[in-house]
Amino acid sequence: MKRIAISSALLLILTGCASSSDLEETRRQLAQVNQQASTRIAAVETKLSNDKLLEMVNQVDTLKAEVAKLRGDVEVLNYNLQTTQKRQNDLYNDLDGRLAHLEGGPGKQDASQPAAQQAAAGDSQAAPDYDKALNLLRARDFPHAINALALFIQQNPQAPQAAEASYWLGVAHTAMRQYDAAIDIHRRFVEQYPNNHFAPDALRNIGNCQRDLGQMDQAKNTFRRLxxxxxKTDAAQKAKQALARM
Incomplete structure (x- = not known):
């Protein structure tokens, strides 16, 4: 109706038939329409602004959640890294202790090894090949040591050094963090040579590998078995310490 009134007033103005009061009314209506239009435009702009603000707030909340998650992930990664570094340091320290048995020259045997076995080892024609494999192990050339020890065992299964070659093969796999292979080799070593002076260490190494693989229950059982x-062995004392930390 207002549009019709305004249109009629404008028509009267254009035709020269409008009075001053009609002109004033037309102006008032025009001002009212303009005010309404301005109000509506402002309302639309406010709604758009609020919607935009709400969208931005939602985006900020989303970003905050993502940042919090990332912080949590970073903390977990830092913990895992520290744990891995500690285990790696423990591994190399333990490896140094094991390799100390080899120091002093090729073919050196542990003092607890029976004299007859030491003599047989010295007289064996396979001794040079075994010494070469041990030299690779001493040099921390683990990939080549693994190949040399595995070949020695394959070619000399009855040699006096075959048992300990199997033990050192497991140690080399552990150094390469090939834990599944190390577990399998040491397990067979303990089964075949339970009275060998390296058997306790082999069993402890199985437990260490299982722990590093996240197989905590199996590791605990292995340490308890050891x-x-x-x-009365040093390996048993270290197994007790490992259990206390788990």
């Missing part, structure tokens, strides 16, 4: 079978 303590039961070889209670």
């Amino acid at each position: 303590i039961k079978l070889y209670p």
